[in-house]
Amino acid sequence: MIVRKSPMEIERMYASGQLVGRVLAALRAMVRPGVTTMDLEDRAVAMIREAGATAAFKGYYVPAARKKFPAALCTSVNHEVVHGIPSRKRVLREGDIVKVDCGVLLDGYYGDSATTIPVGSVSRETELLLRITCEALDLAIEQMVEGRRLSDLSHAVQGHVEGAGFSIVKEFVGHGIGRQLHEDPQVPNHVDPKVPNPRLREGMVLAIEPMVAAGDARTRILRDRFTAVTRDGSNAAHFEHCVAVTANGPRLLTAV
Numbered sequence: 001m002i003v004r005k006s007p008m009e010i011e012r013m014y015a016s017g018q019l020v021g022r023v024l025a026a027l028r029a030m031v032r033p034g035v036t037t038m039d040l041e042d043r044a045v046a047m048i049r050e051a052g053a054t055a056a057f058k059g060y061y062v063p064a065a066r067k068k069f070p071a072a073l074c075t076s077v078n079h080e081v082v083h084g085i086p087s088r089k090r091v092l093r094e095g096d097i098v099k100v101d102c103g104v105l106l107d108g109y110y111g112d113s114a115t116t117i118p119v120g121s122v123s124r125e126t127e128l129l130l131r132i133t134c135e136a137l138d139l140a141i142e143q144m145v146e147g148r149r150l151s152d153l154s155h156a157v158q159g160h161v162e163g164a165g166f167s168i169v170k171e172f173v174g175h176g177i178g179r180q181l182h183e184d185p186q187v188p189n190h191v192d193p194k195v196p197n198p199r200l201r202e203g204m205v206l207a208i209e210p211m212v213a214a215g216d217a218r219t220r221i222l223r224d225r226f227t228a229v230t231r232d233g234s235n236a237a238h239f240e241h242c243v244a245v246t247a248n249g250p251r252l253l254t255a256v
Contacts, residue, residue: 021254052106071086084226213234
């Protein structure tokens with residue numbers, strides 16, 4: 001069931017989204033060679049605590065893994081697509097890219113956003129991968145208009161990504177969000193006729209999150225039971241924003 005939010009609820013979600021946005025902005029400023037992914041985790045945990053919020057991911061039970069996620073952030077480096085676990089042993093190096101996904105619960109409502117950050121200078125192909133993935137998210141956000149269909153978002157992402165010669169990671173999707181971290185509907189990044197295709201209505205809030213591979217987009221899960229990597233070892237990018245459908249068009253909740 002899709003839960004539409006009132007204007008008051010969207011304001012509360014904007015507050016949680018803004019906190020996530022500030023955390024990601026602070027982490028982006030930290031990223032450089034020599035920093036560990038646990039350094040990013042420590043900073044995020046401190047900021048979330050200071051804001052009086054709760055880290056949404058830490059302790060979140062994942063049925064496929066059959067256990068709870070152990071951290072506040074997902075930090076996924078290079079060919080790791082999503083759900084990487086922060087570690088003091090994972091040192092970022094020049095030319096890496098790190099995907100940082102953060103979620104919070106503030107005053108009863110969730111915010112969720114992700115970004116991909118280059119570590120120093122990266123290759124031209126990697127720069128293009130990041131740009132195309134970010135543009136695909138922007139194109140999907142433009143479709144968040146009353147009366148459009150969910151597949152319009154999927155079509156926008158898929159067309160832009162595949163038109164640039166990259167691949168959509170199909171195993172993972174975006175989602176509705178509100179009082180629960182994951183709500184209906186699922187938001188695939190490719191057109192899938194098996195997925196329900198509702199019309200967008202005022203008050204719907206979606207976490208839209210394209211995940212894109214430079215090579216083969218098929219994934220496998222590492223032995224930690226969380227981290228998803230591309231099977232061929234190619235780099236992957238991930239960007240995510242929470243967006244509300246309003247009478248005045250899309251409202252971006254997690255951008256700062």
